[in-house]
Amino acid sequence: MAHDIGRETDEKGSLAALIYDPKARGLLFQIILLLAVVGFFAWILDNTVTNLTVQNKRSGFGFLNEAGSFQILTTLGTYLVEARPGKATYLDIFWVGVVNTLAVAIVGVIFATIIGFMIGIFRLSSNVILRGFATVYVELLRNIPLLLQILFFYIVVLRLLPGKREEGVSVGLFGLDLGTIPLNITGLYMPFPVTGEGFGTVLLAFLGAMVLAWIVGWLAKKRQEATGKQFPSFWVGLALIVGITLAAFYMMGGPLEWEHPEFRNEGPILRRGYQSGIGSVIVPEFIALVLALSLYTASFIAEIVRAGILAVPGGQTEASKALGMSNGQNLRLVVIPQALRVIIPPLTSQYLNLTKNSSLAVAIAYPDIVSVFAGTSLTQTGQEIEVIFMTMMVYLVISLVTSAFMNWFNDRMRLVER
Amino acid sequence: MKLRSAMGALTALGLVMTVSAASADTLADVKGKGSVQCGVSQGLPGFSNKDDAGNWTGIDVDYCRGMAAAIFGDAQAVKFTPLSAKERFTALSSGEVDVLSRNTTWTMTRDTQLGLNFAGVNYYDGQGMMVPTSLGVTNALELDGASICTNTGTTTELNITDFFRTNSMSFELVAFEKADEVVAAYDSGRCDVYTTDKSGIAAQRLKLADPAAHTILPETISKEPLGPVVRQGDDGWFNIARWTLNCMINAEEMGVTSENVAGMMNSDNPGIARLLGTEGTFGENIGLSNGWCASIIEQVGNYGETYEANVGANTPLKLDRKGSVNALWTDGGLMYAPPLR
Incomplete structure (x- = not known):
C-alpha cells in the first residue's frame, strides 16, 4: 500500500x-x-x-469468608496462619498456601544458587574428578523431567527414613555415639521458639542495629574514597548487630523459650512417636520438594555460571596476575564482578522457573497454593474462575517482585563507565 | 493485509465461542457428533479402568455405554475422557464432557452450587479406612494420633476431618493429587491409615506390595452415594441420563438380562413390554427410539449384570452384593427405580 x-x-x-x-x-x-x-x-x-x-453457578468472592472443613498438613503456613478445620476461612487457607509456596521458593532459590555456583565452578576446574562429576551432574539432572525427579526424591526420602515410631537416625563415628538426629518418616523435628513479653523490643533492637551497621559501612566507604584509609566495617558491623541484640535480649529478661519435641515410646501404638503440636517439624514432603527443585535448577544455574565466567576475557586474569593478585583475589575482585553481569539476567529466569515449578508440589502432598487453594478449596467451592484467578495473581506478583529485585541487583552490578 | 487477517481471526474465534456457548441442547449436539463424551476416572478398577487391551471397563463405564446404546443403538458410540477429581466438574460444566460418570458423591453443595444435576445413584458407597494389620488396630476409635493418606479434591478429606473432630482425636492428613501416589506413600509407611471410599480401598489394596498384610476397618464413616452427573439447565438430557440408569435397574427387577432380552421381546407382561418399547412411546417422548431400553439391556446388560461383572464377588474387588445396600430393594437393598409407565 x-x-x-x-x-x-x-x-x-x-x-x-x-x-x-x-x-x-x-x-x-x-x-x-x-x-x-x-x-x-x-x-x-x-x-x-x-x-x-x-448454569446456576454462584460467582463472586463471597466464598472467601466461609469456613473450609478440612485439615492441612503441618507446614510453615499452618504455623503462621491458624488453620483449624471448621474455623479457618478459605481466605486463611489461601494465605497458608501462599506462605508454603513462598517457603519452598525461597529455600529452593538459596540452595539452588549455592549448589549451582559450586557445580559451575567445578565444571571449569582443572581437577578431572571434579570436572567429570560436575559434567555428569549437569547432563543427568537437566535432562530428566522435573516431575519424575520430584516423585523419585519423595519415594527415596520415604524409603530411607526410619519408621514413624523410631526416634531418629543415630549418628556414630568409629564406634563413638554422637547422638540421634530427630528425623523419621514423619519429618525432621526441632525445638519451637516460644516468644515471651518484650520480644518485639528485641526485634526492634536487632533492626536498629542492622541500620546502624549499614551506616557504619557507608561512612567507612566514604572515608576510604576520600582519604584512602581502610576501616574494618564488616567486623564492626557484626559486633554492633550481635552486641546490641544480645544486650536488648538480656535487658528484657530473655523473652524466648524453646519448646522441645516430645518422643513417646509407650502407650497406645498410634500415640507413640513424636507428639504432634509439640516442637516444630519439617515434613518429608517439603524436604523432597526442596531437594528436587534445587538440584534440578542448580544444573541450569551451573551452566549459566560457567558461561558467565568464560565470558570474562582471559586477559583480565593475566592483568590481575601481573598486578600481583592472588588466585582468590583475582576471582573475587576481577572475574566474578564481571561474570555477574552476564550471569544475573538468565539467573533471574531460573529463579522464576523454580518458583513456578514449585506448583508440582501437589504430586507429593505438599500443601502449596495449587494444592490447598486451587485444589481442595476449588473443588469444595466450585468457583474455578475466582480461585484460578487468585492463584495466577499470586504467581504473577511473586514473579514480578523477584524480577524487580533482580533488575535492581543487576543495575548495581553494572559496569560503571566513566 | 496483516490487519485484515487479524480481524478475520478475531471474527472466527468469536463465532467458535458463540457456538460453544449456546449449546443448551446436549442431545442434538451428541447426535451431531455421533458419540457421547463421557468423563471417567484416571483408573479405578471396577469403576472405570483401562484393561490390558486398552478398553475401558467398569460399572461407571458401562453406564456411559448404556447411554450410547440408548441414543445411537450402539454401545460403542462413546468416547472416554479420564479426569482427576479436581478437574471433573470443570470439564463437565465447560462442555468438555457430556456426562460425568466418575464415582462422584452426590452432595448438596455439588447439586445446588456447582450447576450440576445428579441423575441417580449407581453405587451406594461409604468411606472406610485401611491399616497395616501389624498395628493391631481393630476399630476406628483407636486411631487417635494417626497420620492418614488420602486424595485431594474429594469428600474424603472433609469426612475424615469431621470424623476425627467429632471424636476429639488428633491426626495428620497427607493429601495427594493422584491415587497412585497415595498408595505408594501408604505402602512406604508415611501414613498409618489409608482412607477413601470402601470400594476404592478394595480396588487400591490390590496395588499394595502385600495386600494380605492390611486390614480394612469395619466402620463406615460417611454416606457416599455415587452416581452419574450432567449439567444443570438441559432437562431433556437430564431425563435421558436419569432414565438410562432407571432402565438398567428396572430391567434387573423384572428379570430381563442381556441373554434373555431377545426372547422377552414378545412378552405379554405389560411392564416388560413398556420397558422394551413394544408398547407405548416412552422412548420417543424423550427424543430417542422406542427400543432405547432394549438396546441398553442387549448391549450392556441390566444393573445386576454390570455389578457382578465389574465389582461383584467373583471379581478381584470381591464386593459381595448379597445383603449389602447395593442389592435391589426387593432383596433388602437400596436399589430402587421409579416405574416405567
Whole structure:
C-alpha cells in the first residue's frame, strides 16, 4: 500500500480526502482495532457471566469468608496462619498456601544458587574428578523431567527414613555415639521458639542495629574514597548487630523459650512417636520438594555460571596476575564482578522457573497454593474462575517482585563507565 | 493485509465461542457428533479402568455405554475422557464432557452450587479406612494420633476431618493429587491409615506390595452415594441420563438380562413390554427410539449384570452384593427405580 502515501488530493478538508490521507487512515484503523479488542474482551466477560448464570453457578468472592472443613498438613503456613478445620476461612487457607509456596521458593532459590555456583565452578576446574562429576551432574539432572525427579526424591526420602515410631537416625563415628538426629518418616523435628513479653523490643533492637551497621559501612566507604584509609566495617558491623541484640535480649529478661519435641515410646501404638503440636517439624514432603527443585535448577544455574565466567576475557586474569593478585583475589575482585553481569539476567529466569515449578508440589502432598487453594478449596467451592484467578495473581506478583529485585541487583552490578 | 487477517481471526474465534456457548441442547449436539463424551476416572478398577487391551471397563463405564446404546443403538458410540477429581466438574460444566460418570458423591453443595444435576445413584458407597494389620488396630476409635493418606479434591478429606473432630482425636492428613501416589506413600509407611471410599480401598489394596498384610476397618464413616452427573439447565438430557440408569435397574427387577432380552421381546407382561418399547412411546417422548431400553439391556446388560461383572464377588474387588445396600430393594437393598409407565 506504499503507493498511497503522499498522494495528492484536490478536495482538501472533505471526508473523502481523509481516506486518502495515510495518517488519518492509520489512525482510523488503529481506533477500529482498539474498539475490536476492547469489545472482544467485554464480550468474553459478558459471555462468561451469562454462562455462569445459565448454569446456576454462584460467582463472586463471597466464598472467601466461609469456613473450609478440612485439615492441612503441618507446614510453615499452618504455623503462621491458624488453620483449624471448621474455623479457618478459605481466605486463611489461601494465605497458608501462599506462605508454603513462598517457603519452598525461597529455600529452593538459596540452595539452588549455592549448589549451582559450586557445580559451575567445578565444571571449569582443572581437577578431572571434579570436572567429570560436575559434567555428569549437569547432563543427568537437566535432562530428566522435573516431575519424575520430584516423585523419585519423595519415594527415596520415604524409603530411607526410619519408621514413624523410631526416634531418629543415630549418628556414630568409629564406634563413638554422637547422638540421634530427630528425623523419621514423619519429618525432621526441632525445638519451637516460644516468644515471651518484650520480644518485639528485641526485634526492634536487632533492626536498629542492622541500620546502624549499614551506616557504619557507608561512612567507612566514604572515608576510604576520600582519604584512602581502610576501616574494618564488616567486623564492626557484626559486633554492633550481635552486641546490641544480645544486650536488648538480656535487658528484657530473655523473652524466648524453646519448646522441645516430645518422643513417646509407650502407650497406645498410634500415640507413640513424636507428639504432634509439640516442637516444630519439617515434613518429608517439603524436604523432597526442596531437594528436587534445587538440584534440578542448580544444573541450569551451573551452566549459566560457567558461561558467565568464560565470558570474562582471559586477559583480565593475566592483568590481575601481573598486578600481583592472588588466585582468590583475582576471582573475587576481577572475574566474578564481571561474570555477574552476564550471569544475573538468565539467573533471574531460573529463579522464576523454580518458583513456578514449585506448583508440582501437589504430586507429593505438599500443601502449596495449587494444592490447598486451587485444589481442595476449588473443588469444595466450585468457583474455578475466582480461585484460578487468585492463584495466577499470586504467581504473577511473586514473579514480578523477584524480577524487580533482580533488575535492581543487576543495575548495581553494572559496569560503571566513566 | 496483516490487519485484515487479524480481524478475520478475531471474527472466527468469536463465532467458535458463540457456538460453544449456546449449546443448551446436549442431545442434538451428541447426535451431531455421533458419540457421547463421557468423563471417567484416571483408573479405578471396577469403576472405570483401562484393561490390558486398552478398553475401558467398569460399572461407571458401562453406564456411559448404556447411554450410547440408548441414543445411537450402539454401545460403542462413546468416547472416554479420564479426569482427576479436581478437574471433573470443570470439564463437565465447560462442555468438555457430556456426562460425568466418575464415582462422584452426590452432595448438596455439588447439586445446588456447582450447576450440576445428579441423575441417580449407581453405587451406594461409604468411606472406610485401611491399616497395616501389624498395628493391631481393630476399630476406628483407636486411631487417635494417626497420620492418614488420602486424595485431594474429594469428600474424603472433609469426612475424615469431621470424623476425627467429632471424636476429639488428633491426626495428620497427607493429601495427594493422584491415587497412585497415595498408595505408594501408604505402602512406604508415611501414613498409618489409608482412607477413601470402601470400594476404592478394595480396588487400591490390590496395588499394595502385600495386600494380605492390611486390614480394612469395619466402620463406615460417611454416606457416599455415587452416581452419574450432567449439567444443570438441559432437562431433556437430564431425563435421558436419569432414565438410562432407571432402565438398567428396572430391567434387573423384572428379570430381563442381556441373554434373555431377545426372547422377552414378545412378552405379554405389560411392564416388560413398556420397558422394551413394544408398547407405548416412552422412548420417543424423550427424543430417542422406542427400543432405547432394549438396546441398553442387549448391549450392556441390566444393573445386576454390570455389578457382578465389574465389582461383584467373583471379581478381584470381591464386593459381595448379597445383603449389602447395593442389592435391589426387593432383596433388602437400596436399589430402587421409579416405574416405567
